[in-house]
Amino acid sequence: MKILVINAGSSSLKYQIIDTDNEAVLAKGLCERIGIDGSKLTHKVPGREDFEKVSPMPTHKEAVALVMEAILDADHGVIASLDELSAIGHRVLHGGIEYTESCVVTEKVKAVIRENFDLGPLHNPANLMGIEACEANMPGKPNVAVFDTAFGMGMEPEAYMYALPSEYYDKYKLRRYGFHGTSHMYVSGETIKFGQLPEGRRRVIVCHLGNGASISASIDGKCVDTSMGLTPLEGLIMGTRSGDVDPAVVQYICSHENKTVDEVLNILNKKSGVMGMSGVSSDFRDLSKAESEGNEKAALALKAYRHRLVKYIGGYVALMNGVDAITFTAGLGENDGEMRQLVCESLGYLGISIDKEKNAARGKRMEISTPDSKVRVFVIPTNEELMIARDTLRLVKAAGLA
Numbered sequence: 001m002k003i004l005v006i007n008a009g010s011s012s013l014k015y016q017i018i019d020t021d022n023e024a025v026l027a028k029g030l031c032e033r034i035g036i037d038g039s040k041l042t043h044k045v046p047g048r049e050d051f052e053k054v055s056p057m058p059t060h061k062e063a064v065a066l067v068m069e070a071i072l073d074a075d076h077g078v079i080a081s082l083d084e085l086s087a088i089g090h091r092v093l094h095g096g097i098e099y100t101e102s103c104v105v106t107e108k109v110k111a112v113i114r115e116n117f118d119l120g121p122l123h124n125p126a127n128l129m130g131i132e133a134c135e136a137n138m139p140g141k142p143n144v145a146v147f148d149t150a151f152g153m154g155m156e157p158e159a160y161m162y163a164l165p166s167e168y169y170d171k172y173k174l175r176r177y178g179f180h181g182t183s184h185m186y187v188s189g190e191t192i193k194f195g196q197l198p199e200g201r202r203r204v205i206v207c208h209l210g211n212g213a214s215i216s217a218s219i220d221g222k223c224v225d226t227s228m229g230l231t232p233l234e235g236l237i238m239g240t241r242s243g244d245v246d247p248a249v250v251q252y253i254c255s256h257e258n259k260t261v262d263e264v265l266n267i268l269n270k271k272s273g274v275m276g277m278s279g280v281s282s283d284f285r286d287l288s289k290a291e292s293e294g295n296e297k298a299a300l301a302l303k304a305y306r307h308r309l310v311k312y313i314g315g316y317v318a319l320m321n322g323v324d325a326i327t328f329t330a331g332l333g334e335n336d337g338e339m340r341q342l343v344c345e346s347l348g349y350l351g352i353s354i355d356k357e358k359n360a361a362r363g364k365r366m367e368i369s370t371p372d373s374k375v376r377v378f379v380i381p382t383n384e385e386l387m388i389a390r391d392t393l394r395l396v397k398a399a400g401l402a
């Protein structure tokens, strides 16, 4: 069966067509500058030349129409008719407290996505536009929403509640939600499968280290804790996000720099993290280069990044009373062997030992711990689109829609 996976942003729309029989990506692409002059679609099919089309896309509706044109085209298309498409899976940021799992889109689901606009102000409106554009262009085709918050909904109250007056939870559902959930779900599940972790030994820590970074602890695939909170700002140090800070920092900067709370939050989200600390870049390749050239701020940013990560891993080991596997994923987690090695060296107290040769490989699925390591360590490239396609297929089959 073929599933169209859509990840709609405010001015962009990424897509993939996945054949769920062999989990192959038949085509993928991107619509850029939706609602802005110079909109462009780029469509890639493995083994063929990339196809580009510059065409106005005032809204997501025109973008989806262009995607349909591209996938059905006689030259660069990958399906002969829309009948070949079983369903459409959508990445949706925030499902609020209503959705603990992916679900087939109904009017109620759309209403919940809308009700949670304030919790995902940049993403939820765009995600809904993506769904409505597909409904308008492909009437009758089932749509499935896969929520980035669903995995974090597995947390128990002691993990998700902030220690605030309880009225804020009662009134606003102000709590920790966690993000990157689709990635954590995929990678923790694949760790169990790939590592053949036996029942009773499935305590997994996933370090999703990309531009945004988060970490999760799960047992049998159920989330025990995860580092992002009400928004993706909480937790690890990231490319441009501060992660955890004392909330009083906000008030201090406001009064000393004459800024509003919104302005300071913008600084914490976009100008902090390793970029803010180093003044060099949010890209770890640039930071390593600067460190090797003697830049002390870059060196400190990298040290602080690892410090926070090791602290979270230790906390999660304690919460699960041990750990069976630690898995690294996303841009930095998949590619930066040195960072993995330094982090694992700090975890020597857990009996972790890394095979340096295996760890030198990049970007592929592998076990990097030695056979006598007390905790197994893996690198598993994340694949959120595949997770969305799998969930979409499972749900439309269960609902008798495909």
Ligand code: ADP
Pocket: 209, 210, 211, 212, 239, 282, 283, 284, 285, 330, 331, 332, 335, 336
């Ligand atoms: P996102 O999806 O959050 O935008 P990615 O998962 O693609 O991010 O990760 C991007 C980050 O991965 C880059 O900012 C860069 O710092 C890091 N990265 C990618 N390749 C390497 C590498 N070879 N060595 C170190 N860091 C890398």
